[in-house]
Amino acid sequence: MSYLVLEQLQKTYAGGTHAVKGIDLTISQGELVVLLGPSGCGKTTTLRMVAGLEVASSGSIHLAARDVTHLRPSARNVGMVFQFYALYPHLTVRQNVEFPLHSAGMLKAEIAERLAAVAAQMGIERLLAQYPRQLSGGDQQKVSLARAMVRQPALYLMDEPLGTLDSDQRLSLREIIRARQLELKVTTLYVTHDQEEAMSLADRIVVMEAGLIRQVGTPREIYKNPRDLFVAKFVGSPGMNLIPGTITRDGSSADFTPEQSSARIPIQPQLPAGKAILGVRSEHVHQHPEGPIEGNVVTDEYLGHARNVHVQTRQGRIILRELGAETHEKGRQIRLAFDPDHVVFFDPTSGDRL
């Protein structure tokens, strides 16, 4: 069941930087888990500790029921894909992909067999005789993936493997990564700061910030039910709209009144009274002539499949998603309403969900 287990994992660098402040995470076999967070949140450090490239300051790492916390990287049987490919420039693609097999002292016939299989899987057969510098970024990263796969390791680690690629290459490689991972059922830990990438790839997403885990969940859970304000703002493009206000209770019903407004929005009755922040996704905000929030259109971004309309209100900037082709004039006054089934509330002091 639990295949990769991180317990109270911490990293403090020699300079005193406390990069990772205690990570507890359990990953099942065959799962693809994405560590997501802004730069400096400790996600790459966590990955490198699992790889063995950084020594954990405290805590433990168990892989396949074996304590690997203090093992050398070469002894962990883990394949890694680096952001900048890290292909050996003096070796051809073929030699690069074979390189991990030679360390294992494998027989020539088996090496050839493995190479052929992985080259076919990644679609790099025609590149084998070339040198890495002759390849595009996308092809280099395919070779790098092939090199990580060829040894059939117990775990894949991927450190922003798509971070430096063009957007079309990124999409196709994303598909390839997910398809191979599902096919081979190899447990994968994947680091990215791109939440769209995280959403599309992950079985589960681990949202990190400042060296700590903020939330672990499926992409759907993370998107629909963010556990705190950080996750609400960070996940989604754009992030959740946040409106400060007050919850008042009256018998069995409850209302939310936005700041600097007298409107009363009926909400789920089980919420506690007091100051609160309402969170709502852009696609659940719409124009309504009697809507409780009033504002002026600032910009209307055309995205092709939809439009993001930025509205300045007295409660702050709100972005709503509209599907129609007709754009709003700048400065136009509109009123907004929310889908009552899709609003969530946060405690303004702790930032946690109510």
Next chain:
Amino acid sequence: MKFLRVLVLVPYFLLASFPLFWLGLTSLKSYEDSISNTVKFVPSAEAAAPNSVRFQASFEAYRSLAQPVAGTPNNFYQYLGNSVIVGVVSTLLAVVLGTLCAYGFSRFRIPGSKDWLFFILSTRFLPPLGVVVPVLMMYRSMRLENTHLGLVVLYTGFNLSLAVWLMKGFIDDIPRAFEEAAWMDGYSRLQTFWRVVLPEAATGMAVTAVFCLIAAWNEYGFAMTLNNYEATTVPVYFAGLQGNIKGVPWPQIGAGMVVFVAPIVLFTVLVRRHLLRGVTFGTVKG
């Protein structure tokens, strides 16, 4: 653009190669022709008039290289052999030790590493000949005078600081991710050094080797003072020729010079591709 390149490179090539070319011509002349007032630059098979630009070419000067130097049993080729032994061994040592040392400074956290590196550089601050007397006395008590080992140790020492600094620059430029990838691929640090770092550092090692070899090849002061004749190198041979009572034997110097310069030119040509990459290292990467 191409025209400009030719316009600059051709005159520069002629200017730079002219002394070598002239030494080559001199090596074919007789002593009289070599000091003639008439500029003689057309070799010919038979004797020419004293005021002609032609001169009779012969390999007499090259044959004279085989004659022992006055006061020693050694001829030019024994000096050349000494130069080769001392130059090659000290260059190999400096490059190998320098590369290992530079790798350590580049990849490990070493307390006071900046101070150590400065100390290594500072060994070059003093003109080497400033310590010739203490070195001579130490060598005498350690019986390193008149030995190849003595010069090898000395040249390695002098070249090591250059080798460490050059190689540190080159190794710093090799991304650590290459090594990390190799560790993940199941290799130990030593295997990784051998199979990933060294191939990437080859350019830097070639550049460093050229510098070290040239320095050892040309060194005169210590080769002269630490030796009677047993391990003396070619620069000492040339210096000895100046004291000849029959005048400076220019054809013999020319012949010796041609033989002496050839290995360096050959070596540099062999590694020229590496040298070019080495010189532009960093600039291409942007």
